[in-house]
Amino acid sequence: MRTAAAVIAAFLLAGAPPPPHWRPVPVAGVAEPSDTIKKAPAAAWRDVAPDNLLVIELGEGGRIVIELAPDFAPVHVANVRAFARGGWWNGSSVYRVQDNYVAQWGNNEAKTPFPSAVVAKPPPEYSRRLGGLTIRPLGYPDSYAPRAGHTNGWPIGYDRKTGKAWLTHCYGYVGVGRDLAPDTGSGGELYAVIGQAPRHLDLNIALIGRVIEGMPLLSARPRGTGPLGFYEDPKQAVPIARARLASDMPAAERPHYQAMRTDSASFAAYVKGRANRGGTFFNRPAGGVDLCNAPVPVRKAP
């Protein structure tokens, strides 16, 4: 039988699942996460491909850039690309902002014809096969999933018993609006999380990516006063001028982004730093961190 200290040591060394009777183990003197990001070598970053970047321009100016996650919801992401290429969002709006929950945009799917390439009834892409993914366990308990961690620059919950992995509803993550179950939505109406992570939506909705630029254009909007935060006055709706894939933009106009590789030593140091904030401000490092409170670093490509 191993001692408690040995269990904790093994846990810290391996980034393994938390041991029974988990206790935070605060670590002093850990590097500040912002410093770790600054010092991360080029090899610690992966490029975001131009057809994984959805660029939404608002009528009032400003843009929202979303990184798509085709490895998790391939049919929905293909739909999002088809909606963009078909000009479907051009002239639509942000029509719902619910405090501490989501901002939502698009057209009314029942009233606006889909571009022909859109799959009208996609499969329920709420999780994917765990096999084949390189996973970095978070190393701290999760309130929703048996295990939490990261793969290829994305936060996930996963379950070795069912062999499933799934994206998680963290701040800024983008999901597919839908009607009542078992409808999955097509991808023409999307929402982004603007408050405490509504992780109860995990495994119930297809997530297609995350906002990596322009979050305040969604999060700082007046909240809708109708049920669920819908704008009651149509004048409050925020016009969307157009939405394009970066791959369909002139090369000189394309944004270029990189996400930190979650299999890098830099990311391990970053998570350790998020779990053990120090410096001159903190009296006591936490010794733990929530999956959604260690957001994967994303930067403009240098």
Next chain:
Amino acid sequence: MRTAAAVIAAFLLAGAPPPPHWRPVPVAGVAEPSDTIKKAPAAAWRDVAPDNLLVIELGEGGRIVIELAPDFAPVHVANVRAFARGGWWNGSSVYRVQDNYVAQWGNNEAKTPFPSAVVAKPPPEYSRRLGGLTIRPLGYPDSYAPRAGHTNGWPIGYDRKTGKAWLTHCYGYVGVGRDLAPDTGSGGELYAVIGQAPRHLDLNIALIGRVIEGMPLLSARPRGTGPLGFYEDPKQAVPIARARLASDMPAAERPHYQAMRTDSASFAAYVKGRANRGGTFFNRPAGGVDLCNAPVPVRKAP
């Protein structure tokens, strides 16, 4: 030796700490949390005393109401009352809004004399004695504290080994702005959480309560473009007309609030419902919930 099933059964029955190798146990057919709140009997609610209500009126109209938590930070809460009675916030402003983090308000403590009743250097009220509290364990793992739960209508982390309990940085919770450690702040500059719970601030800052009315007046503000979300243009600062305790307002003007008793059967049903969302929308109940995603219900007194 108990079987795994017996361990899980004991856990579910007792609301006890999660067993080793915790797995979510989704429960179907659980009552909707909103229905549980509607049906909760009068005995499931406790009144909020008028001197535990801080009412902040903005110059542009609208008010923010904060429930104070004297059982957790008595000296800081006494200071907040003294600042209010001394008129200290009247004419001050909301001067910082950082996306996915906090909105902050008050006067510059270095430049504005304190009312005489304020204790200039309060003790570090970052936790309190666990003894004497009636605790309802959350029953699900926490990423920051050995145990999470509720006491007297407040969410807490706690640790039976150290004998400490502390309020947690959930959405809408209000903390005392301070300089670098070991400064504790006086309570004259306050902030509210407007994004993913920054639980790494737990045990590092004095929390004095929570916003129970008017959150969008803080969360829907334009984000500051200066470092840490400070407004660079003083014109962006949002004037505060005045801040008073409800107990100092004419009786006819006072707001009256109630918080759900966290030792009630209604609250147990509510948490179970938050952990197992069902109805016609959800395909799969989560079987778990984060402490900050089961906010204690608060209502206007009927």
